[in-house]
Amino acid sequence: MTTVAPDTDVRRHELAEFLRSRRERITPEQVGLPRGRRRRTPGLRREEVAQLSAVGVTWYTWLEQAREIQVSQQVLDSLARALLLDASERTHLFALAGSPDPTPHAPCPTVTPALRALLDQLGPVPAVVQNSRYDILAYNATYGRLLCDMDRVRPEDRNCMWLAFTNEEWRATVVDRAEVNRVMAAKFRASMAEHLAEPAWKTLLARLEAASPEFREVWARHEVVGQGGRSKYLRNPLVGLLHLEHTNLWLGPAAGSRLITYTPLDPETRERLERLERVASAAPVLAGRS
Structure with missing residues (x-):
C-alpha cells in the first residue's frame, strides 16, 4: 500500500527548499552585510536572513527544517524583501505558505529607484531588466516600442519567451526569427535546469507548449545554450531596420536578474533609435515602464 503525504507536509518541505535555495543565491554584499573571512556557507547564513527579516533565528531555522509552524503575512513579506524575491518568486512564497499576499503587486525589489533612473538615462539605447x-x-x-508596444501587453504576458512565440507584433520585428527563437528556447532550457520543480517555471512551460507548435518543435530538440550577448537585426515598424548588440549585465548571481541593453552598431541605427525614443516618450506612461 502506498502512503501519500498530506498536502500541507509537501508544501512545508517545498517552502523549506525554496527558502534555502533563495538564501544561498544572495551574497552578503547585495544586502549590505560584510562578507568576513570565515564564510563557508554559499550565500547568506540563516542568522543573517533572520536579522534582515526581523525574526528569530530559531524560528527561521524551523522554517527551513519544514517544522509545522504558522507564518504570518507580515513575516512572509519581510522574508520576500530580505531574500530579494521578484514578483513571481514572491507569489510562489505566499502560495507555498498557504497565505494570501497582502500586496501582490508590490514593486520587485530587484528594480530599485536607482536602477529605474539608470534605465531612463540609457536612452535612446533600449534597456530592460529581466x-x-x-x-x-x-x-x-525605447525598449517599450522596440519589439512591440510593451505598455499594451498585459503584465502577466510580459515575458520574452511568451512574446517571442505568441505575439505577432514581436515576431514580425525579429529578422532571423527562427534562429533567434531556437537560441532563446535553448537558453531557457539551460536556465530552467535549476528551477525544474518551481510552479512558475512549469506553468510558463505548459503555456508555451499549449500555445505554440513552433515552441514544441524547438523544445523537443533538447538544445542548451549559455547566456551571452550577440548582434541582431530588428525591423521596427516605426523607424525601420536596426542593427544592435545585445549585452547582459548581471545584477547578482548568474541565475538571477540582469540588465539588458541593445547598443546601436552603426550611425543609422543610432539615429533611428533616437527617433524611436522620441516617439515612445511622447506616449502616455503606463504600468511597467520605469
Missing part, C-alpha cells in the same frame, strides 16, 4: 525566466521586470521608453 529575471532568469525572461519575465520583463522594468524597461525604458
Whole structure:
C-alpha cells in the first residue's frame, strides 16, 4: 500500500527548499552585510536572513527544517524583501505558505529607484531588466516600442519567451526569427535546469507548449545554450531596420536578474533609435515602464 503525504507536509518541505535555495543565491554584499573571512556557507547564513527579516533565528531555522509552524503575512513579506524575491518568486512564497499576499503587486525589489533612473538615462539605447525566466521586470521608453508596444501587453504576458512565440507584433520585428527563437528556447532550457520543480517555471512551460507548435518543435530538440550577448537585426515598424548588440549585465548571481541593453552598431541605427525614443516618450506612461 502506498502512503501519500498530506498536502500541507509537501508544501512545508517545498517552502523549506525554496527558502534555502533563495538564501544561498544572495551574497552578503547585495544586502549590505560584510562578507568576513570565515564564510563557508554559499550565500547568506540563516542568522543573517533572520536579522534582515526581523525574526528569530530559531524560528527561521524551523522554517527551513519544514517544522509545522504558522507564518504570518507580515513575516512572509519581510522574508520576500530580505531574500530579494521578484514578483513571481514572491507569489510562489505566499502560495507555498498557504497565505494570501497582502500586496501582490508590490514593486520587485530587484528594480530599485536607482536602477529605474539608470534605465531612463540609457536612452535612446533600449534597456530592460529581466529575471532568469525572461519575465520583463522594468524597461525604458525605447525598449517599450522596440519589439512591440510593451505598455499594451498585459503584465502577466510580459515575458520574452511568451512574446517571442505568441505575439505577432514581436515576431514580425525579429529578422532571423527562427534562429533567434531556437537560441532563446535553448537558453531557457539551460536556465530552467535549476528551477525544474518551481510552479512558475512549469506553468510558463505548459503555456508555451499549449500555445505554440513552433515552441514544441524547438523544445523537443533538447538544445542548451549559455547566456551571452550577440548582434541582431530588428525591423521596427516605426523607424525601420536596426542593427544592435545585445549585452547582459548581471545584477547578482548568474541565475538571477540582469540588465539588458541593445547598443546601436552603426550611425543609422543610432539615429533611428533616437527617433524611436522620441516617439515612445511622447506616449502616455503606463504600468511597467520605469
